[in-house]
Amino acid sequence: MILLNPKGDVNLHTHTYYCDGKDSPETLVQRAIALGFRALGFSGHEYSSFDTDFCMSPADTEKYRGEVLALKEKYKGQIDIYLGIERDYFGDGDDYPYDYVIGSLHYVKAGDRYLPVDYTEEITAAVVEQYFGGDFRSYVESYYRTLADVVEKTRADIVGHFDLITKFNEGYKYFDEGAPWYREAALTALREVARSKPIFEINTGAMARGQRTKPYPADFLLEEIDRLQCQIILSSDCHDLDCLDFGFEGVIKLWGKS
Template sequence: MLVCRMAFSFHTHTLFCDGKADAATMARTAFENQYTHLGFSAHAPISLETDCNLPWYKADSYVSAIRSLAQEYAPKGMKIFLGLETEYAPGIAMPNDPAYEPMHLDYRIGSVHYITVPGEYPFTVDEPEEQFALHVQEWAPDGDYRKIWKRYWRHISEMIEVGGFDIIGHFDLVKKNNIAGRWFDEENRAYVDAAFQALDLAAEKDYIAEINTGGITRSRRSEPYPSVFILKRMQEKGIRITIGDDAHAPSHIGICQLKALEIAEIAGYKALWYMDAPGVWKEAALASMKGQRR
């Protein structure tokens, strides 16, 4: 049976934000699954009160917990990194917010969840399906739901221009609630062009993107973020990719690593990238990452 000789993820959540287990349990599970590198990425504190984001009053405890785990697992052969999944949301949060600097992070993920702007009721593209349906119909009462992806891809492009992060999170998260094309056509030329425009900008800025398997493990998606056609374009443009489990529970760790490798190969990639030290990314050949279970 094929297994991963080298496993890593830089997208991990815990009870400090919206995860279902503490950091120690998540680290232990990763170690048991032979991970060599693990990044914790709590949803960053933002100006809104939410159940999903790390509150500022827990920030010091979060930093201490992850740094302690890094010291514990380093002698065992697993490197642990301290990160945040930051938000690009005008009027709410920005990846380059200087308020995060005292945390001395190893890295930041830049993500778009909110597609609203100041003056609009804030909602996210990945909220529960029924809740999303109510919000989007109120937001676009004329029924032109192309507005969803237009705003999303605009925010992604703006986020890339603003910077302040290392990894682009779940590049096309906008599709999460678009099961069977309920809200818009993901094959529409205008949609593809908007996605590619953001992608091309990411290539110019030399950002790393992730194959995010959270859509497979936690929702009804059969493919990761981004879709294969986007990954193929990323490969053509020379965008480096890494793996993000987007794990919110121990059961999300390790189960899609091989799937990520297979999809990367389908997209034309020969290697993935992993962070070996803050700001230091190394290449791992896909062929060397696979092995046989003995």
């Protein structure tokens, strides 16, 4: 397996205070330069009208674009800056020509309700109990059935945190990720997504927040991504400048060579 950023000097999954991140774009650029990065890509959460808690508003999206584009010029010659977006499967979307799109799935849908998979463990448990009769298998399979066409739906260049559904399942607390049904659901979705040959990310974001001990996606999924000859990039899903390169060194030791 060959990473697109084997030196850990690029991060394309970066959030600012325009959505649910903590820092300004320029503060993050300065941190990236201090770390010796050669490139930094911003990927604010695109507007989703049904859930505005974490995403950029339309007005802030305009400010975000303008600021990142200005920083591209200001820091030219010091670091390459890219204007991207993280587009949810169920998000509103737009036709702005971003440098790249990260396509992600943050919800499962039950009837006309969009149910978050990554807010808190307590919310996830309540969602499964109320809308899936406590059946985590049904919940997980719903997620992967939807995820299968995430590239087509979001026009993604990069697929974000593929197995996000496991965020609160450390130690297989709620379901067995080694079970045949689980692997079939995940691999079926992966193979469908891979038909478009997107870039997949190794995402250390949940590790940075203390929710996981390993990055997304699981090893068996990474091995299948490699077998299917899709490209892979390491990202931190940064929401805090102190975590801009979180976990990169360890991942590179494991996956940074062919």
